[in-house]
Amino acid sequence: MIEEIGANLEPIINDIAGTVSVYAERVAGGRYVTIDIKRLSAARYGLNVSDVQQVISTAVGGMNVGETVEGLERYPINVRYPQDYRNSVVKLQNLPLVTPAGARIALADVADIRYEDGPPMIKTENARPNGWVFVDIAERDLGSYVNEAQQVVAEKLVLPSGYSLAWSGQYEYMERAKQRLGVVIPITLAIIMLLLYLSFRRVGEVLVIMGTLPLAMVGGLWLMHYLGYNFSIAVGVGFIALAGVAVEIGVIMLVYINQAWHGRKLSAEQDRTPLTADMLTEAIREGAGLRVRPVMMTVLTVIIGLIPIMYGSGTGSEVMQRIAAPMIGGMASALLLTLLVLPAIYKLWKSKDIKR
Structure with a gap:
C-alpha cells in the first residue's frame, strides 16, 4: 500500500509548476520464501506450531549446539541441513518431519511453502513503516512550492485509514x-x-x-x-x-x-x-x-x-x-x-x- 500511495503521488506532484522530477521509492522488489503453517493439518498429526517452527529453524536457519575454543577466539558450532536439502521450494516442501506417533511426513503436509514479493528493506520513522517520494524543484522558492503541493495533494489524493504524509528534507x-x-x-x-x-x-x-x-x-x-x-x-x-x-x-x-x-x-x-x-x-x-x-x-x-x-x-x-x-x-x-x-x-x- 505504501508503494501504491507513492505511485499515485508521482503524477499529482509532477503537474505542479516548478517540479523538475518526482520519484516514488519502490518498497517492493525482494523475493522471500514464505512458510505458512496449516494448523489443522498439523493437529491431525499431533504436531503444534512450535514443533513445526523448530524443525524449520533448525533445518533452514540452523541451531547453535556448542562452541569451539581456539586460544582467545570463540566460534559457535551451528548444525543445519545440507544446502542440497533446502535450496529450493520443492526441496523445502519435502523436508522430513517425525510425528509424535513415529510417522514420517513431509513439511508440505503441514505447511504452505511459496515465493512472495516483499520489501528489500524495511524502513521506519517514528516506529511506523514508511516510503519516500523524492522531488526536485527549480526556478521557484521552496516555501511556496510546498504550500501549493500540500493543497494539491490534499485535494487529489485519498489516504487510506492509518496512513499519513509528512513533508521533510530541505x-x-x-x-x-x-x-x-x-x-x-x-x-x-x-x-x-x-x-x-x-x-x-x-x-x-x-x-x-x-x-x-x-x-x-x-x-x-x-x-x-x-x-x-x-x-x-x-x-x-x-x-x-x-x-x-x-x-x-x-x-x-x-x-x-x-x-x-x-x-x-x-x-x-x-x-x-x-x-x-x-x-x-x-x-x-x-x-x-x-x-x-x-x-x-x-x-x-x-x-x-x-x-x-x-x-x-x-x-x-x-x-x-x-x-x-x-x-x-x-x-x-x-x-x-x-x-x-x-x-x-x-x-x-x-x-x-x-x-x-
Missing part, C-alpha cells in the same frame, strides 16, 4: 530555521534600538534611523529580483547583516548633523537671535558634508569586498551569493538613504523646533 530544515529567525530578528532589532538609544539618549533619533531602515532594504530586494534569487535562510541572514551596516552608516551621518545643529543653537542662544530655517539648512549641509567621504568609503569597501563572492563557483558559493546579494544591493540604496533621505527627514523633524 523544507523541514527551512521551517526550523524560520522559527529561529522569528526569534533572532526581533532580538536583533531590539539590540539595535537599545544601542541607538544608549548612543543618542533620545528617542527621536532612534525613531528616525529605525523608520528609514526599511528604505535601505529596497536595494537588496531589487538586486535579488534582478538575479532571480528566491527568499531563503541565507537571504535572511544577509538582510540582518545589511540592517546592522545601514544603521551604522545612519548613525555616522546623524551624529555629525546633530553636532552641527547644536552648534548653531548655542550660537543663537548666545547672540539672542531666533533660529531660522536657513540656519538648519546650513547645519545639515555642514554635518552631511563632513560625512560624505567616510560614508562613501564604508559603502564601497563593503560592495568591493563582496563582489568577488558573486562570481565564485566553488563549494558553498550559492549560499554565500544569497548572503552577499542583499548586502550589495542594500548598500547602494543605503548610500542614497544616508546622503539624501536622512538629511531631508532630519530637516522636516527639526523644522518643528524652529516653529516652536
Whole structure:
C-alpha cells in the first residue's frame, strides 16, 4: 500500500509548476520464501506450531549446539541441513518431519511453502513503516512550492485509514530555521534600538534611523529580483547583516548633523537671535558634508569586498551569493538613504523646533 500511495503521488506532484522530477521509492522488489503453517493439518498429526517452527529453524536457519575454543577466539558450532536439502521450494516442501506417533511426513503436509514479493528493506520513522517520494524543484522558492503541493495533494489524493504524509528534507530544515529567525530578528532589532538609544539618549533619533531602515532594504530586494534569487535562510541572514551596516552608516551621518545643529543653537542662544530655517539648512549641509567621504568609503569597501563572492563557483558559493546579494544591493540604496533621505527627514523633524 505504501508503494501504491507513492505511485499515485508521482503524477499529482509532477503537474505542479516548478517540479523538475518526482520519484516514488519502490518498497517492493525482494523475493522471500514464505512458510505458512496449516494448523489443522498439523493437529491431525499431533504436531503444534512450535514443533513445526523448530524443525524449520533448525533445518533452514540452523541451531547453535556448542562452541569451539581456539586460544582467545570463540566460534559457535551451528548444525543445519545440507544446502542440497533446502535450496529450493520443492526441496523445502519435502523436508522430513517425525510425528509424535513415529510417522514420517513431509513439511508440505503441514505447511504452505511459496515465493512472495516483499520489501528489500524495511524502513521506519517514528516506529511506523514508511516510503519516500523524492522531488526536485527549480526556478521557484521552496516555501511556496510546498504550500501549493500540500493543497494539491490534499485535494487529489485519498489516504487510506492509518496512513499519513509528512513533508521533510530541505523544507523541514527551512521551517526550523524560520522559527529561529522569528526569534533572532526581533532580538536583533531590539539590540539595535537599545544601542541607538544608549548612543543618542533620545528617542527621536532612534525613531528616525529605525523608520528609514526599511528604505535601505529596497536595494537588496531589487538586486535579488534582478538575479532571480528566491527568499531563503541565507537571504535572511544577509538582510540582518545589511540592517546592522545601514544603521551604522545612519548613525555616522546623524551624529555629525546633530553636532552641527547644536552648534548653531548655542550660537543663537548666545547672540539672542531666533533660529531660522536657513540656519538648519546650513547645519545639515555642514554635518552631511563632513560625512560624505567616510560614508562613501564604508559603502564601497563593503560592495568591493563582496563582489568577488558573486562570481565564485566553488563549494558553498550559492549560499554565500544569497548572503552577499542583499548586502550589495542594500548598500547602494543605503548610500542614497544616508546622503539624501536622512538629511531631508532630519530637516522636516527639526523644522518643528524652529516653529516652536
